[in-house]
Amino acid sequence: EEFTRSLHYFDSILSKSAPVPPVKLNNNMKSTKLKIQELSQPIHQENSAGSCSLRSLLKLRSHIYLEKSRVYLATGDNKSYVQSLGAGLSIYCSPYIIQECERYLHESPDEDDTSRGVEKLLN
Numbered sequence: 001e002e003f004t005r006s007l008h009y010f011d012s013i014l015s016k017s018a019p020v021p022p023v024k025l026n027n028n029m030k031s032t033k034l035k036i037q038e039l040s041q042p043i044h045q046e047n048s049a050g051s052c053s054l055r056s057l058l059k060l061r062s063h064i065y066l067e068k069s070r071v072y073l074a075t076g077d078n079k080s081y082v083q084s085l086g087a088g089l090s091i092y093c094s095p096y097i098i099q100e101c102e103r104y105l106h107e108s109p110d111e112d113d114t115s116r117g118v119e120k121l122l123n
Contacts, residue, residue, distance in 0.1 A: 003075045010068045017061060055092075062092035066100060073104075082117035089121055098122065 065088030072080040088097045101118045108115045 003071050006071045007068065010064055010071070013064055014061060017057065017064075058092040059094065062088040062094045063096065064088075065091065066094065066097050069100065078112075078114035079117075082114055082121070085118065086121055 065084045069081045069084035069088065072078075072084055085097055085101060088094060101122050104118050105115060105122075108118075
């Protein structure tokens with residue numbers, strides 16, 4: 001019950017947080033990467049009391065996925081644990097997520113699917 005509620009709140013936060021701006025497509029329909037300068041530009045939203053940089057939003061969303069992964073691990077849902085860590089890393093390469101991966105590998109006694117999944121994230 002408590003874990004389900006936590007996951008619900010994390011999902012709610014992720015869905016209500018400022019969306020990442022759409023990625024522009026070039027003529028070959030391949031996405032282009034955001035420029036570093038764009039990450040420091042403020043994003044203004046309607047009905048927002050302030051503004052923040054895209055980098056800050058990406059860090060926040062990445063950290064939410066980290067917290068979500070910890071809930072999945074506590075519930076024994078190892079597949080979702082690895083997927084949440086991967087989602088967080090794909091948004092922003094947070095040292096906290098890397099530390100979580102390293103901690104899991106250090107504490108995990110077995111070479112199981114979860115360990116292999118976490119190792120893939122680090123490579």
